[in-house]
Amino acid sequence: MDSQKVVVVLLLVTIILSVISVVLTLTVSVPQSGPSKLSVNANQISNAGDLKSVQNGQISLGIEAPKK
Amino acid sequence: MEGEGITKGLMVVAIIAVALSAFVVVSNLINVQKIQRLAGFATDTDIGNATLTIQGTANINFSRNLINWSSGYVNASGAPCPNPAYAYLDTEGNTVCGVGWQTVGQGLVLDNIGNFNVSVQLASSNNATQFIGGGGGTNVQPSYKWKITNNLTGACPAANLTTITYTDVNITVPGSVVCQNLGYQGTYSNKLSINLNVTIPVDATPKTAVSVITATATTIT
Numbered sequence: 001m002d003s004q005k006v007v008v009v010l011l012l013v014t015i016i017l018s019v020i021s022v023v024l025t026l027t028v029s030v031p032q033s034g035p036s037k038l039s040v041n042a043n044q045i046s047n048a049g050d051l052k053s054v055q056n057g058q059i060s061l062g063i064e065a066p067k068k
Numbered sequence: 069m070e071g072e073g074i075t076k077g078l079m080v081v082a083i084i085a086v087a088l089s090a091f092v093v094v095s096n097l098i099n100v101q102k103i104q105r106l107a108g109f110a111t112d113t114d115i116g117n118a119t120l121t122i123q124g125t126a127n128i129n130f131s132r133n134l135i136n137w138s139s140g141y142v143n144a145s146g147a148p149c150p151n152p153a154y155a156y157l158d159t160e161g162n163t164v165c166g167v168g169w170q171t172v173g174q175g176l177v178l179d180n181i182g183n184f185n186v187s188v189q190l191a192s193s194n195n196a197t198q199f200i201g202g203g204g205g206t207n208v209q210p211s212y213k214w215k216i217t218n219n220l221t222g223a224c225p226a227a228n229l230t231t232i233t234y235t236d237v238n239i240t241v242p243g244s245v246v247c248q249n250l251g252y253q254g255t256y257s258n259k260l261s262i263n264l265n266v267t268i269p270v271d272a273t274p275k276t277a278v279s280v281i282t283a284t285a286t287t288i289t
Contacts, residue, residue, distance in 0.1 A: 004074050011081045018088035025095045051287045053126040053186070055133075057176040059264060059279040062139025063200070063272050064168065066153070 127182035128285040135159055135176060135264065140168030142270040154208045158265035166268070175263035177219050178283050180252045186285035188224075188250050188260065190214065191243025193280040196236070202272030211267040212237050212279070216246040220257030224250050234265055242284040249288060 137157055143165045144153040155166035159175035180186055192212070197203070200210035213234040218224055224247035231246045238244040251258050262281065 004078070007078060008081065011078065011085055014085045015081070015088065018085060018092060021092045022088065022095070025092060025099065051126055053128045053182065053285045055128050055130050055178070055283050057130045057133045057178075057262070057281040057283070058135070059199075059281065060134070060136040060138075061157075061169075061199070061266065061268075061277045061279075062137070063268060063274050063277060064139055064141040065274045066141045066144040066270055067167070 125182045125184060126186050126285045126287045127180070128186065128188070128283055129179050129181050130176055130283070131179045131259070132174065132177035135172055136170070137172060137266075138168070138170040139276070140166050142268055142272070143167050144270050150208075152205075152207045153270040155268045156265065157268070159263045162265075175215075175261050176281060178260045178262060180223075180250045180258040180285065182252050182285070182287070183254075184252055184287045186250050186252070186287055187245055188247040189243040189284045189286075190216070190238065190246050190262065191241045191282045191284070192237035192239050193282070195239050196266075198239075199277050199279045200266060200268055200272050201275075202269035204271055207269040207271050208267060210269055210272060211265070213265050214281075215263045215265075217261050217263070218257065219259035219261040222251070223257035223259050224248075234263075237264075237279075237281075241282070243282065250285070 140155070142153050142155045143149045149165035153165060155169070156162065156164040157166055157169055157172070159172045161171055161173040163169055163171050178188065180188075192199075192214075194212075196210040196212035199212050203209040214231065214237050215234045216229060216231045218229070228248040229246070230248070231244065246262075247260060250260060262283075
């Protein structure tokens, strides 16, 4: 009798675990639509760098009155 | 009889467990097939092409960004200086009829540190009248000029250098195209020299004058 009870308990545990597995499997979201083939959009992976660059240089000059 | 009942109960429970397990297995198999399709699982009959385009990036830098002649005045004491007097300064080591100004032996240096050839435009924040002034009456007119050459041989092909002799600066933004095809770092030479000269009439108003040279680089498409 004891062994039979153990078997029953184990089977119940198996059922519980199976139910959990089913729930988890159904919970995993798998998109049902979308591209069926791998596609790569060049615009998305290109390096959209700056097309212009601006920099400054400076010139300094002091002008004094001519000496007599 | 009691033993048979228990056995039947165990069988029912076992059948339920097997059925649930079978459902889990089938469900997982279906999901794995879906994921394989989404991930582009290749087979021996599939051919895929991926095209990668890298756009050029314009990036310039003044590796020498400041010219300072300091302060000085026009030598008006007569010969050998002209009358009416004026001084001439440039960034190639020349100071004529000027007193106190520092001799400058190198102009601005502009580097293309991007990854693409660029065209370069220059604009000045002020012209000769605004920067220097003077030139009234019989005095010589002030002048403020630039000259753009290769700092490293081949940086800009000779045919693309448009201002290789001293020319009045341009104050219209974004300015004059001075090199139509400046090379970039890592391939070949990438530096331009921007030399300047000024003519200062004796009647120029004493002041501290500042001029900003703005370089604009645009990638060549």
